Amino acid sequence: MSIQTGAAWVDFASSRLARYKLFNGVNWGRFAVISVPTLWLGIFFFVPFLVVFKISLSESAIAIPPYTSLLDWDLEEAYINIKLNLGNYLYLFEDTFYLEAYLSSVKIAVISTFFTLLIGFPIAYLIARSKPSTRTLLLSLVILPFWTSFLLRVYAWMGLLKKNGIVNEFLLNIGIIEQPLTMLQTDFAVYIGIVYTYLPFMILPLYTALEKMDMTLLEAAEDLGARPSISFFLITVPMAVPGIIAGCLLVFIPAVGEFVIPALLGGSDTLMIGRVLWDEFFLNRDWPMASTVAIVMLVVLVLPIMLIRNSQGKEEGV
């Protein structure tokens, strides 16, 4: 099939599609495109979310599964009993411990996101401004770490940061420090772990935003007498804002709920909501309370972010 006939076919198809739309009032192409991700979200996000929400309204019990059911019914007696337990939600607000854990998680996530941006921006900038051939190589280097298990990479950091680990040995050998530094089991190690792990999620959206940028704008600025630093902050950074927002969200949201990195690299005093969840689930064996903590985390942290995104989308006319 030649390109021309291909184009003709597309024309034909779209005109048919248009007629279809006219007759049925439904845009089937659009429907097909949207339905797949919607279905995906529905099955893998919304349904599990409802299940967790359901558990959060029950009470813990010594049974299989370890919580009470919300509904009980008797067909002969013709009744359905619905029992919702809101106690878990109330308890969450009575006890300041949970609030502290949420705040501490947010703090760690904000600081890590900031440093990820600080490191990710120059890298993305460099990649976007390099030759197309080098660009592909650099981008694949960014993605390369994903070929190894995330867990193994965190373990590798344990080997690097520990007391007689590679970093300390190196610093001791070149004489910068006299005593080995305590880096593992500190918040510092947690920051390193999060920044390292999530850096690609920052670089990729930034790169996409920077790569799309119209270079003639910078030339125009230069012609009008702007120094490079000025045109960087007045043109490049504002144009990268969508990338910055996307990257920050991709780092911030998972970092708040992070469990593995603080558990392996953090100290015993690193308080994060992921750990609190673990404790509720495994130590207290209180699945309803654990579900409540998870639901509230979602509502408190993710919902506002989604709303902001949504309103932004509308402003931009997307």
Next chain:
Amino acid sequence: MKIKHVGYSVMLSALLSAVAVAEGKVVNVYNWAEYLDPQVVEEFQKETGIKVNYDVYDSNEMLEAKLMSGSSGYDVVVPTGFFLERQVKAGIYAEIDRQQLSNYGNLDQNIMNKIASHDPDNKHNVPYAWGTIGLGYNKQMIEERLGDLPVDSLDLIFKPEVAAKLADCGIAVLDSPSEIVGIALNYLGIAPNSEKKTDLKAASHLISGVRSNYKYFHSSKYLSDLANGDICVVLGYGSDVLMAQSRAQEAGQGVEIDYVIPKEGSLVWFDLLAIPADAPHPQAAHQFLNYILRGENHASISNYALTAVANKAAMPYLLEEVSTNPGIYPTAEVTQKLFPMNAHSAKYDRLLTRAWSNIKTGR
């Protein structure tokens, strides 16, 4: 026993899949990592023609979460006593049919009586192995810092002036609230299984007072850290400390590790074989249990995992360095001071978890 050793499990599963059996008889075993000599599993398959699907976990919590979700598909699991105690109440386990266990008489009645505090009349369990929590330490580092102070005391962990001297070389404590708080209560002269709020407060106060000297709370990391000299003392599981000891010997870096059960008394734990109520192959499960109870097989667990077994017929098969090691088979005098940890009420567990979070985060 608490640490996951990927290499071994991979080797083991490769080995087992090679011995696929035509009759389709299987038993699904879920055990602690590095807790059973692969040889024993292989010989069981050869002898009975039952294929063993062997899977491992590294915490009681993980096992419990799987069992509590229902239909785990496992035929044999190995929970620790105070977990089994609570799980029995939830109706998770089937009763053991002793008719099918011809080797049941090999078991040591003295220890069986102690285990009965978890499971009356031992209806739902067959003892797999038992051990203690105690002090693992780096001989040289401790000597340098403490001189000739006795090392067989919990003062190393709980007395601020002593612990302060060890802070620089690293103190690690199990991240296991009920066990450590129990040991702390016993150290204070309080009943270790007390659920009184005031007692919990006293124990929290004790641990909080020394907490700043601890390097971390963790339930498995200390094994390699002790062997490498990254920490110098741990309040941890005996079997893990002894494994660290042999690793340090193999490494030949001059790190010398020792294990001692503190003179104040400590906690004894029992890992118990049990059959879930919904096990798909209960008969094969009993055959597996009976095979373990055979003297030479039970002894090989003791020799391999460096834990004690409650099996009289196993004693002649024990390696000398295992049977004479007071860290594995403590003397009668020490045994008297060991206490089991019982399951707590849900309400106390909640208080305990909170107190523990506060201790760990220094609040």
